[in-house]
Amino acid sequence: MAGEITAYANELRGLLNAAGAGVPQLDALTAAATSLETLASSAPGTVTQPAWQSAKEQWDAALASVADRLGGALLGPLADLPGLAELVADPRTLITEGIRGSVDLGPVRLDVGSSVLVIMPPLFAGGAAPAEPVAIGPYGVGQVGATLASPFGGGTPGGGSLVRLTDGYGGTLELPLGPVQVSAAAIIAVIDGDPSFLAIMGVAFLPPIQLSFGFSLDRVGGIVGVNRRMNTEALRDAQRTGVAGDVLFAVRPPASPLALVSAANRLFPFQRATHLVGPSLKLAWLSFGPPGSLIGLDLAVIVEIPTGKVAILGVARAAIPGLPFLLNLRLDVLGIIDPVEQLVSIDASLVDSHVLGIFEVYGDAAMRLSWGSIGYMVVTVGGFFPGYNPEPARLPALRRVGLAMNMPIPIISMRAEGYFAVTSNSIHLGGRYEIGISLGIEAHGFVQVDAMVQFRPFYFEARIAAGFAISVAGFSFASVTLAGQISGPGPLVIRGSLSISLFIFSLSWDETFTIGSGPSDSLPSGPLLIDVMLEELNKAANVHSGSIADPQVVLSPQMRAGGFAAVPPTGTLQVQQRRAPLGLIIERVDGRPLSSPQGVRIAIGTSDVTERFSPGSYITLTGSEALNRPPFDVLPAGRVIAPADTGPSEGRIGDPRKVTQIVIRDGVLSVDGEGQRVSLATTAVLVGAARQAPALSDTSPLVTATQEEWRATSATTTFTSATAAHQFVRYNAGVAQAAADAAAPLNLAGV
Numbered sequence: 001m002a003g004e005i006t007a008y009a010n011e012l013r014g015l016l017n018a019a020g021a022g023v024p025q026l027d028a029l030t031a032a033a034t035s036l037e038t039l040a041s042s043a044p045g046t047v048t049q050p051a052w053q054s055a056k057e058q059w060d061a062a063l064a065s066v067a068d069r070l071g072g073a074l075l076g077p078l079a080d081l082p083g084l085a086e087l088v089a090d091p092r093t094l095i096t097e098g099i100r101g102s103v104d105l106g107p108v109r110l111d112v113g114s115s116v117l118v119i120m121p122p123l124f125a126g127g128a129a130p131a132e133p134v135a136i137g138p139y140g141v142g143q144v145g146a147t148l149a150s151p152f153g154g155g156t157p158g159g160g161s162l163v164r165l166t167d168g169y170g171g172t173l174e175l176p177l178g179p180v181q182v183s184a185a186a187i188i189a190v191i192d193g194d195p196s197f198l199a200i201m202g203v204a205f206l207p208p209i210q211l212s213f214g215f216s217l218d219r220v221g222g223i224v225g226v227n228r229r230m231n232t233e234a235l236r237d238a239q240r241t242g243v244a245g246d247v248l249f250a251v252r253p254p255a256s257p258l259a260l261v262s263a264a265n266r267l268f269p270f271q272r273a274t275h276l277v278g279p280s281l282k283l284a285w286l287s288f289g290p291p292g293s294l295i296g297l298d299l300a301v302i303v304e305i306p307t308g309k310v311a312i313l314g315v316a317r318a319a320i321p322g323l324p325f326l327l328n329l330r331l332d333v334l335g336i337i338d339p340v341e342q343l344v345s346i347d348a349s350l351v352d353s354h355v356l357g358i359f360e361v362y363g364d365a366a367m368r369l370s371w372g373s374i375g376y377m378v379v380t381v382g383g384f385f386p387g388y389n390p391e392p393a394r395l396p397a398l399r400r401v402g403l404a405m406n407m408p409i410p411i412i413s414m415r416a417e418g419y420f421a422v423t424s425n426s427i428h429l430g431g432r433y434e435i436g437i438s439l440g441i442e443a444h445g446f447v448q449v450d451a452m453v454q455f456r457p458f459y460f461e462a463r464i465a466a467g468f469a470i471s472v473a474g475f476s477f478a479s480v481t482l483a484g485q486i487s488g489p490g491p492l493v494i495r496g497s498l499s500i501s502l503f504i505f506s507l508s509w510d511e512t513f514t515i516g517s518g519p520s521d522s523l524p525s526g527p528l529l530i531d532v533m534l535e536e537l538n539k540a541a542n543v544h545s546g547s548i549a550d551p552q553v554v555l556s557p558q559m560r561a562g563g564f565a566a567v568p569p570t571g572t573l574q575v576q577q578r579r580a581p582l583g584l585i586i587e588r589v590d591g592r593p594l595s596s597p598q599g600v601r602i603a604i605g606t607s608d609v610t611e612r613f614s615p616g617s618y619i620t621l622t623g624s625e626a627l628n629r630p631p632f633d634v635l636p637a638g639r640v641i642a643p644a645d646t647g648p649s650e651g652r653i654g655d656p657r658k659v660t661q662i663v664i665r666d667g668v669l670s671v672d673g674e675g676q677r678v679s680l681a682t683t684a685v686l687v688g689a690a691r692q693a694p695a696l697s698d699t700s701p702l703v704t705a706t707q708e709e710w711r712a713t714s715a716t717t718t719f720t721s722a723t724a725a726h727q728f729v730r731y732n733a734g735v736a737q738a739a740a741d742a743a744a745p746l747n748l749a750g751v
Contacts, residue, residue: 002637005040005136008117009033014074014142018065021072025065032062033703036136037746044123056134063137064553067091074099074140075113084112111161114139119543140238161257167191167270170261179206183250184652191720196227198268202280218282218293223248223302227277228268230304230311232336233612236396239334240364242351243267245315248280249298251330263620278302278311291593292321310337325357340541341578349399355408363401368393374579375424382419385428385452385461391591394581395424397631400432412437425591426454442471461487478502491516516672529580529598532589536577537602542638543575552625575602576609576638583608583636584727586618593620605639613637615723625726633723634707709739 036055039047063070069089070081079085080205083103088094099114117136120569160173168189181204189196202221209217238244247263255258264507268276280300284293298315312335319328333348346367353361363380369392378393382401402417418431430450437443445468453460467481481499486492492515498509534541580589585599612632615621621629709718710725714734719725724735 001561003037004117004119004332005033005037005659008136008139011139012137015073016069016075019069021066021069021073021662025062026152028680029062029067035059037632038071040119040122042122044501045125047124049124052124057607059136063095064091066679069109070094072140074138075112075138080614081195081235095137095736096135099141101328114141120132128355163258163261165189165261165265167194169401170257170265172257172260180204181206183597185247185257185264187265188263190613192272194227194233194270194272196270198225198228198264198276199223200264202250204282208284214285215606216293218284218285218287218296219280219298220282221249221300223268223276223278223280223282223300225268226428227270227272227274228276229274229307230276230309230336231267231269232311232338235311235313235334235336236347237264238267238348239313239332240349240396241352242315242330242332242349244313245298245332245351248300248313249282249315251298251315251317276302277305288321292319293319294318308339313336325354325719328585329353329354329361330357342370342541344369344650347396350401358405359400360404360406362404364396364398366395366398366402378423379419380419380428382417383419384419385426385430386448388426388428388452389614389616390421390423391588391614394612394614394632396619404623410438410673423458428452440472441477457488457551459487460587461485476501526594527589529589529594529600532579533582533600534580535578536636537575539577542577543573545573573604573641574609574638575605575641576611578611578637581611581613581635581723582639585722586727587620588618591617601636602639605641607640608636609638609640610634611637611745613723619653619723619727629722633721635721635723674717710736713734713742 007031007275009032012730013029016026016029032055036059037608039052039055060332066073071085071094074094075084075088087099087101087103096116098116099112110644116138118133120134138595163170163172165187168187168191170185170187173182173184173186182202183204184199184201186199187197187603190308192325200221202219204219205217207694209218224735235244238247243253243388244267246254247260254263256542268737278299278301282296282298284297285295287293287296289662296315296317300310300311300313302313304310312333314333316328316331316333318714320326329408330351330353331348332351333346335344335346337344344366348365350361350363355361363382366378367380367731368376370376372467374392376393378390379393380390380395380398384390384396398419400419404413404417405412413434413436415434416431419428421428428450428451432446432448433446434446435446445466447466449462449464451460451462463483464484465481466601468478469479470477477502479499484495485495494513494515495511497510498508549727580586580600583599583601585597587594587597611634613635614631615629615633615635707720708722709720710722710731712725712732712734714729714732719728719736722736724737728734
């Protein structure tokens with residue numbers, strides 16, 4: 001909360017000053033904000049309720065003194081449009097709810113909206129509970145939308161919207177043009193002095209273009225990004241929820257233009273000297289135009305330049321047009337070919353799928369194929385054997401593939417799910433079936449089977465469980481549970497358990513049998529971690545330029561350095577690998593146990609290069625740790641080396657190219673500035689205008705997330721991840737805890 005009220009007051013003061021508010025009124029507004037900020041940021045229990053009420057009344061009075069200017073200041077250039085003044089006519093509503101509404105300007109319908117700063121008062125002295133959240137005041141217009149009826153009559157109305165982002169603007173466009181419907185979403189921003197642009201476009205044909213045998217071409221489009229990259233992890237997360245397909249293909253209408261633009265900005269973030277391009281299309285079978293088709297396939301191919309990464313995103317749907325509750329199946333697929341990581345990955349998820357209105361269909365599938373130094377292959381539909389870690393492949397948690405009954409009246413419940421997986425070293429399969437009946441007397445039964453065979457070292461394990469229970473009004477009347485497990489070899493272990501519970505007594509039996517003896521199959525002794533990391537760090541593919549572009553100079557043609565990573569004097573060099581995390585003690589690598597716990601770190605460099613690693617692939621976790629630790633953690637994977645880290649001449653390569661200065665002024669181009677002078681006054685105006693904040697809404701983020709830090713009670717070092725802190729205390733004394741918890745220990749005195 002610290003600084004929010006005064007920052008808001010300063011921004012509001014600038015808007016009111018442009019709207020002609022007096023200086024005494026603005027000074028009173030600033031003073032009231034300072035007083036309210038002081039109380040709001042005080043420690044809990046140190047502020048009295050009357051003091052807070054007095055400061056709030058002072059702020060309300062200062063805001064009321066500029067009420068006649070407030071609406072025009074928030075609307076800015078839109079204030080002169082007829083009809084909008086009515087949306088800000090009531091100052092009380094404006095302060096508590098912001099600007100919300102729409103007006104009709106002939107054939108155009110204009111929608112505007114803004115947010116409101118709301119804070120929670122502090123805990124008052126004497127333990128008095130704070131009042132309800134307090135609305136401080138509205139921000140300027142942050143979203144502008146326009147809707148225009150089709151000039152051809154009928155059809156879908158068109159229009160657009162403008163959204164204010166932190167570093168620029170985004171917008172959407174819907175334009176009906178008779179036989180086609182044009183839609184687009186775009187973002188333009190300036191980040192760290194570099195322009196960035198992203199556009200996602202689509203043209204829908206009305207009616208669809210018929211091909212043959214009932215197939216049709218319904219839509220074509222594409223994506224273009226300048227200084228933009230693919231966020232692979234964000235794309236995988238969005239594919240599982242359907243957001244990626246919604247952004248690229250408009251499968252579902254977005255919740256708002258802001259939601260659409262923000263999602264696109266997250267999936268394809270800024271990155272200097274990296275660009276995106278790719279086409280998209282929609283094919284359908286038995287298409288009925290806007291109502292939908294029986295079967296549809298949206299497909300997009302996105303290429304990232306110059307990395308060569310390729311993403312293929314598809315959305316396959318089967319539905320009955322007009323009757324989606326009878327059949328609605330949607331499968332979102334994301335395939336990525338990454339030559340840098342030497343990895344092909346495919347992820348597939350069922351999204352919002354159901355049959356006959358009562359059966360929910362769900363599940364995930366994934367494939368990973370690596371041709372790098374540690375080659376592996378993983379294919380799974382529905383996940384793996386319980387507790388199995390598919391190292392060294394990195395996979396998210398996968399849902400079982402299943403069918404569940406979802407009835408409005410839960411008389412009968414049913415769920416059937418299963419999985420099948422094949423890796424380079426194992427096979428997995430299993431399933432579970434549940435059924436329940438609720439008619440005064442509640443009955444529930446299940447059968448579950450899980451099996452896994454591992455080839456090297458050879459090992460197998462199979463589990464089976466079954467049971468049922470009967471209860472009345474929440475009281476268990478009878479239950480039976482049977483479980484069995486067999487694993488081996490060396491020796492063969494068979495375990496069985498039976499539990500019977502009746503109204504007046506219960507009976508349990510648990511026994512383990514061992515057949516045979518002798519050691520189990522084992523792998524040869526593990527490698528030295530230092531040898532593994534030296535092999536990785538000596539690969540040319542793991543050494544690259546952190547920055548290959550000097551924003552002050554454009555070089556053409558691109559300089560070749562004969563197999564070296566060419567770095568300009570203003571750039572950095574990155575040494576990065578993905579085989580194992582650095583800087584902490586680990587027990588395994590490449591799926592094999594090390595001869596002893598070992599760790600490796602790079603001594604030189606200015607900062608760490610981090611990657612997402614799965615701690616369970618490198619650390620032997622207990623069952624409790626596996627449940628409570630995050631599945632992925634951000635850990636060091638390399639180092640950033642600046643030119644200052646090398647010797648005075650070591651690694652320096654001369655550039656024989658001639659540097660030519662080109663000046664363009666008033667549309668006239670001159671070389672080396674001959675006979676031309678730059679107007680410093682004009683340049684100052686341009687630079688000042690470029691640095692001005694946009695006129696719309698608020699630039700400060702509503703929520704700010706920071707990386708959580710960890711500490712060990714036996715050391716003063718601060719760790720950037722939970723994994724690093726826990727590994728430190730595992731081989732040293734102490735307890736690992738979050739830095740915020742360490743700074744504010746819980747006092748248990750008197751408990």
